[in-house]
Amino acid sequence: MPELPDVETFKRYLDATSLHQRIVNVDVRSAYLLKDLSGREFTRELKRRRFEASRRHGKHLFVRADSRTWLRLHFGMTGFLHYFKSEEKAPRHARVVFVFEKHYRLAFDDQRKFGEIGLIKDVDEYLKKRGLGPDALDVDLAEFKNIFGKHRGTVKSILMNQKLIAGIGNIYADEILCRARIHPATQISSLEDKAVAKLFRATRYILEKAIAAKADVDLMPKSWLLPHRGKGGKCPRCGRELKSATIGGRTAWFCPHCQKKTV
Numbered sequence: 218m219p220e221l222p223d224v225e226t227f228k229r230y231l232d233a234t235s236l237h238q239r240i241v242n243v244d245v246r247s248a249y250l251l252k253d254l255s256g257r258e259f260t261r262e263l264k265r266r267r268f269e270a271s272r273r274h275g276k277h278l279f280v281r282a283d284s285r286t287w288l289r290l291h292f293g294m295t296g297f298l299h300y301f302k303s304e305e306k307a308p309r310h311a312r313v314v315f316v317f318e319k320h321y322r323l324a325f326d327d328q329r330k331f332g333e334i335g336l337i338k339d340v341d342e343y344l345k346k347r348g349l350g351p352d353a354l355d356v357d358l359a360e361f362k363n364i365f366g367k368h369r370g371t372v373k374s375i376l377m378n379q380k381l382i383a384g385i386g387n388i389y390a391d392e393i394l395c396r397a398r399i400h401p402a403t404q405i406s407s408l409e410d411k412a413v414a415k416l417f418r419a420t421r422y423i424l425e426k427a428i429a430a431k432a433d434v435d436l437m438p439k440s441w442l443l444p445h446r447g448k449g450g451k452c453p454r455c456g457r458e459l460k461s462a463t464i465g466g467r468t469a470w471f472c473p474h475c476q477k478k479t480v
């Protein structure tokens with residue numbers, strides 16, 4: 218499921234390929250992903266415009282088509298972008314294809330159709346309406362401590378709560394906790410100030426490194442959890458077998474030796 222590093226990678230991909238080109242058509246192959254408007258309306262709004270700039274917040278990507286029109290993309294479980302030449306075949310699960318005038322196209326591919334595509338007028342207003350917290354990379358230590366001081370629950374569920382901090386999902390929450398050596402089910406009320414600061418540093422480190430690796434697991438350090446998580450996987454630090462548990466409704470992977478539960 219695309220999280221902050223994945224969506225940031227999509228943003229950079231879109232910026233590098235699809236800006237400033239006139240959109241001559243929009244091929245809506247699955248209107249199911251469109252929110253609050255029909256395929257025809259969607260096409261009419263974007264035709265003859267150009268994508269001028271993009272902005273990411275948490276797991277959401279916004280692309281400005283003009284001062285009052287922003288395309289919003291949420292990648293759900295399996296969404297991604299693919300830029301290709303008109304004579305090439307569109308990717309297999311292309312749901313919406315933006316056709317540019319100079320022989321190129323941009324597809325939003327989404328096998329499982331949990332993604333969302335919409336048009337909005339104002340990004341900040343939209344973020345407010347959705348109740349999203351600040352982007353995980355915009356949060357400073359004071360704000361991070363404030364969030365952790367004000368809420369209750371397990372550390373992993375707080376990290377994944379988009380209304381508190383936007384952008385972190387199941388995979389990167391586990392990675393951050395592995396680096397900070399904190400058990401995912403630790404109650405945040407039991408975390409000392411020092412541990413919260415450590416968690417903050419781990420959050421920044423993991424997200425920034427994952428972006429630098431283009432969110433590609435093959436490019437991530439072998440000392441990370443990600444290349445090892447799953448049944449039979451071994452802890453990259455101590456070599457013991459990783460464990461899984463359901464925490465906050467999602468499967469957490471962790472090392473019970475390196476990430477001891479304090480409470």
Ligand SMILES: [Zn+2]
Nearest residue numbers: 452455472475
């Ligand atoms: Zn370990």
